[in-house]
Amino acid sequence: MLSLFEDQLQIRNGSFFFPAFCRSASLIPVQPPPGASGSSPLEPWPGLPLKRQSGSKLPVTAEFVGQICRYQSFFSSSAQAWRMWGHQLTRLFSSSRCLLKKSFKPQVLLWPLGLRKTLPGLPRWHNTASESRNGGWKLKEDHLEVEYGDTLMRFDYVWLRDHCRSASCYNTKTNQRSLDTASVDLGIRPQTVRVDDTTLFLTWPDGHVTRYSLEWLLKNSYEGQKRQVMQPRILWNAQIYQEAQVPSVDCQSFLESNEGLKEFLQNFLLYGIAFVENVPPTKEDTEILAERISLIRETIYGRMWHFTSDFSRGDTAYTKLALDRHTDTTYFQEPCGIQVFHCLRHEGTGGRTLLVDGFYAAEQVLQRAPEDFELLTKVPLKHEYIENVGRCHNHMIGVGPVLNVYPWNNELYLIRYNNYDRAVINTVPYDMVHRWYAAHRTLTAELRRPENELWVKLKPGKALFVDNWRVLHGRESFTGYRQLCGCYLTRDDVLNTARFLGLQA
Numbered sequence: 114m115l116s117l118f119e120d121q122l123q124i125r126n127g128s129f130f131f132p133a134f135c136r137s138a139s140l141i142p143v144q145p146p147p148g149a150s151g152s153s154p155l156e157p158w159p160g161l162p163l164k165r166q167s168g169s170k171l172p173v174t175a176e177f178v179g180q181i182c183r184y185q186s187f188f189s190s191s192a193q194a195w196r197m198w199g200h201q202l203t204r205l206f207s208s209s210r211c212l213l214k215k216s217f218k219p220q221v222l223l224w225p226l227g228l229r230k231t232l233p234g235l236p237r238w239h240n241t242a243s244e245s246r247n248g249g250w251k252l253k254e255d256h257l258e259v260e261y262g263d264t265l266m267r268f269d270y271v272w273l274r275d276h277c278r279s280a281s282c283y284n285t286k287t288n289q290r291s292l293d294t295a296s297v298d299l300g301i302r303p304q305t306v307r308v309d310d311t312t313l314f315l316t317w318p319d320g321h322v323t324r325y326s327l328e329w330l331l332k333n334s335y336e337g338q339k340r341q342v343m344q345p346r347i348l349w350n351a352q353i354y355q356e357a358q359v360p361s362v363d364c365q366s367f368l369e370s371n372e373g374l375k376e377f378l379q380n381f382l383l384y385g386i387a388f389v390e391n392v393p394p395t396k397e398d399t400e401i402l403a404e405r406i407s408l409i410r411e412t413i414y415g416r417m418w419h420f421t422s423d424f425s426r427g428d429t430a431y432t433k434l435a436l437d438r439h440t441d442t443t444y445f446q447e448p449c450g451i452q453v454f455h456c457l458r459h460e461g462t463g464g465r466t467l468l469v470d471g472f473y474a475a476e477q478v479l480q481r482a483p484e485d486f487e488l489l490t491k492v493p494l495k496h497e498y499i500e501n502v503g504r505c506h507n508h509m510i511g512v513g514p515v516l517n518v519y520p521w522n523n524e525l526y527l528i529r530y531n532n533y534d535r536a537v538i539n540t541v542p543y544d545m546v547h548r549w550y551a552a553h554r555t556l557t558a559e560l561r562r563p564e565n566e567l568w569v570k571l572k573p574g575k576a577l578f579v580d581n582w583r584v585l586h587g588r589e590s591f592t593g594y595r596q597l598c599g600c601y602l603t604r605d606d607v608l609n610t611a612r613f614l615g616l617q618a
């Protein structure tokens with residue numbers, strides 16, 4: 114059960130109780146997961162219940178509530194689902210904290226200040242604020258420690274000088290650094306340090322003063338970043354996705370209103386797939402659709418591809434054969450970020466499109482066999498595409514591990530999975546090769562679980578956008594004439610549009 118109280122979000126599962134961030138007058142009861150029982154293996158959340166500030170109310174945004182409600186879809190009857198729930202919950206809180214950050218002011222210390230004074234052996238903290246709940250700091254030999262809210266942050270002195278936001282060091286109009294970093298003494302230390310309720314003040318040996326808002330430091334410190342996700346996501350199998358009933362966006366709304374576009378992008382970012390309905394079934398209209406959110410990425414397949422089983426290219430895609438799940442263009446150093454599909458015509462049978470959330474499968478591997486997950490993030494592989502058909506002569510090579518994670522928070526951002534195009538493995542010694550095959554088998558087994566397969570029949574008028582860095586696609590074999598068009602989009606440009614509309618991406 115989820116309940117939003119004035120000062121916390123509570124999640125209960127049997128005996129488990131989970132207080133978290135939030136200040137709102139709302140109370141939102143949510144049904145427990147069907148069949149879920151017993152204690153939850155949720156990861157402990159580092160936050161503590163927040164002391165309520167009288168008169169301080171934060172309206173919970175529809176976006177936030179929607180996100181929480183969507184997270185219900187993680188519930189299922191198995192213990193495995195609870196593990197998933199716990200993991201995603203941690204991510205949700207990180208993102209919800211971000212959503213609430215403008216009104217959220219942490220009031221939690223690692224230890225109550227009074228208690229610290231009485232305990233022998235605890236570190237002594239400076240606090241230059243009169244009645245500060247925050248802002249304890251310690252000058253160390255090579256770094257400054259700052260305690261704010263429930264977070265202990267450590268800052269290298271050169272970093273503190275380098276990120277100075279004063280007018281002479283940083284141009285707030287262009288958001289660019291003016292300071293020449295190479296001019297900073299690598300042995301620099303601040304001469305004086307002061308902290309009040311909201312700000313850290315540093316005076317450097319040459320008299321220059323640097324100020325940092327503690328909120329800014331929390332957001333930009335390594336310790337703050339490793340608790341957050343770059344992009345909130347809802348991982349899914351077929352049941353989760355279907356029960357979420359993610360709406361398609363109408364073509365007119367998508368093209369003509371920012372609300373329609375934002376709704377589409379929010380769903381796309383959360384699920385890695387999204388549909389637009391009522392698109393005129395032409396290549397030209399599909400192109401207009403794509404250009405609404407991104408530059409089109411022109412590749413060796415052209416700008417807009419137009420696809421029939423005419424064997425015109427040296428790729429299995431140009432046949433009527435079934436295609437196993439894969440991500441595209443793994444043989445590019447930067448695989449294409451998004452793929453757009455629009456079926457313009459099909460007179461025949463079969464040809465359903467298969468979609469599998471690669472991050473959901475990878476998450477299962479992380480929970481069940483973390484050593485396999487880690488190996489898949491470490492072993493670099495080559496993927497290769499060699500084509501000599503007609504006038505098409507291409508030889509592409511892309512290198513990277515199957516799973517790509519941000520090292521500071523272990524967040525997955527790219528899966529490179531294509532057994533057709535994986536090249537000779539010659540980048541690691543033989544003993545690691547065998548371990549890699551075992552890890553690859555674990556992931557493949559997850560990707561091939563029937564319950565993880567979402568099958569959709571593409572039809573004229575319904576365009577599908579797929580996050581090619583996350584969701585694998587495939588198709589069943591088909592008969593008859595089938596005409597598909599689409600294109601690739603650059604991920605940077607899609608995320609750029611999403612950020613412009615205020616979404617976290």
Ligand SMILES: [Fe+2]
Nearest residue numbers: 430440441586
């Ligand atoms: Fe493909």
